[in-house]
Amino acid sequence: GSRLDITNEVPGLSHMLCASRTVKLMQVVDAAGPDLSDVTAIALLLGHKSIRCMKSILDLWRKKLTDDEITLLMDFGKGVLVPDTEDPFPRILITPDLKA
Numbered sequence: 001g002s003r004l005d006i007t008n009e010v011p012g013l014s015h016m017l018c019a020s021r022t023v024k025l026m027q028v029v030d031a032a033g034p035d036l037s038d039v040t041a042i043a044l045l046l047g048h049k050s051i052r053c054m055k056s057i058l059d060l061w062r063k064k065l066t067d068d069e070i071t072l073l074m075d076f077g078k079g080v081l082v083p084d085t086e087d088p089f090p091r092i093l094i095t096p097d098l099k100a
Contacts, residue, residue: 003064004025004061004064004065006057006060006061006064009060010053010056010057010060013057016046016047016048017046019046019047020045020046020047022045022046027045028042028045028061029073029076029077031044031045032045032058033077034073034074034076034077034078035073035074035077036058036061036062036073037058039051039054039055039058040054042054042057042058
């Protein structure tokens with residue numbers, strides 16, 4: 001699995017990701033913000049009502065990111081960086097288990 005795959009740690013996450021067609025980190029960042037802190041927005045994106053559960057999911061994803069990746073996301077969110085084909089950002093994927 002992918003380095004950002006937390007589906008084994010969060011029951012039902014694979015289903016939420018598949019049902020919402022959320023497969024890229026960019027989709028999560030667009031919803032939750034570059035600091036991955038907007039719990040309400042990620043709950044809406046994934047179609048889940050538990051804010052506590054969504055906070056745990058965002059916390060787990062933040063822990064999986066390196067310091068450089070966090071800096072990249074924050075700079076992107078501030079408009080300091082503009083993505084191009086050489087940036088690693090578009091290649092960071094969440095890979096849900098589609099068989100679940």
